[in-house]
Amino acid sequence: MLRELTNRITAAKVADLPRGGLASSPLVQRLVFLFVLLVIWQLIANAKLYPSYLLPGPEEVLKTFVWGFSEADFLMVIFESLRRVIVGYIAAVIIGTLAGLAVARYSWLDNTIGASLTALQAIPSVAWVPLALLWFGISEAAVLFIVILEAFIPAALGVRSGVMNIPREIIRAAQCLGAKYLDLYVRVIFPAIIPQLVSSLRLSWAFAWRALIAGELFVSGLGIGQQLELGRSLADMSQVIAMILIVAVLGYISDNLFFRSLESYVRRSWGMQ
């Protein structure tokens, strides 16, 4: 009897829960999640399970942020890293797009370079660092080399797969209507692969960021990676965490505010959603 009553009350409570409203908003859910993470972090820091130089609390990291943006050159650090990643990314996208088009066009290139691209993608960016340092020295060129090498592969594979997945009828219809050679690429093949290309650009950007941080860890000068390395050598964990948070926030902004919106716009325009 009591169990039945309890079940009924539980069922009624579940039924009474609001199905929409503020609680179901993804933004609110994310903010609550972040708040919970902060609380857990603070609780662990307060428990002093680890010394503060190994695990500083949120307040200490916040102080580092305030100091970094007012007294130190965090903005310049971010700017330098962004400049490097954008330059490397643009170069990678151009190289990747051309490589993808070539591989999709010629089967012998697909059998050789195309097959190696997937293998290259499996190599983590940090594995290229010794090679880049030996070839280019401790310089920006080494970082750009690693960024380009990492970021061009998703672009190339995306373009290749995009071209290969264009319905044959689309190409044939265009050929019958007079499109050929470069015009076929400009008016048909390239527009047809844009949805796939945008998804690849998003992936390339993520790879570029990872490669940038890996590369900057080992070279001198301003940069988020170098600040991480500096934090490690000075045992300044709050700077290390601050830098990690900067990378996460920049990644979130670029992915959610730019790439996801662009992807959604393209998919809508191409009638894919």
Place this chain on the structure above:
Amino acid sequence: MSELVNIDNISLSYPVAGGKREYIIKDFSLSISAGEFTCILGPSGCGKSSLLGLVAGFTKPDHGIIEVAGRRVSRPDISRTLVFQEYALFPWLNVIDNVAFGLKYQIANRQERYMIATRYLQMVGLSKHAKSSISELSGGMKQRVALARALVVKPQLLLMDEPFAALDDTSRGTMQRELTRIWSELKPSVLFITHSVDEALLLADRIIVMTKADAAAQGQSRGIIKADIRLTEPRPRELSQLGAYRRQILDSLASAATGMAEMGYDAEI
């Protein structure tokens, strides 16, 4: 009527295991007159679409010649446009830009291109949708756009590969009537692939029933053509009045399918 298309003794094959070749089309000849509406019927796998691909210039025959208006077909050309079953429209372009796509290779002036494209959109009853995106259109509307796009460049030969097969019965009937009206107005030569005997009877001047090359090679027919039926003019438009033609076509199709089944092919009519 003067001869527009001349297909002379063509064969098309692909390599199979054991160094042999499987023939899709073998020693096939056909001529089509200017302004003629020719329907090709046949069981699945008999080579209808391959024939269309050859005439369009997408594939080259192993041997033999295909000429359109006296010029040998070697690659796709704006003089032979195609309408596909799956529309093959360009989703990144709106309706009028889809229709005007091929005109860019014929007319330099953009305004003029749009004027002509608008005229063809009116012809297919879509002038109000000129600026719509392709994703907003129904299947029937998409096929009208594809038809306008193929006709606007004034091709010598319009190739249609089961263009209405993906449409529901109502849209299909409407499109058949529209095509008959437009064809009567413009009189292009049409090579139309279909699985539907009734569709062929409604649209065509001439109906050709094809069968598989290997089956035909046993001497059952001349080439791979099982039947070549020219409908008399003025032809009856009611299906009930076309009973004799219908029976003849169905007999030819059944015979083609039996021949192919004997050869081990899954010959669905």
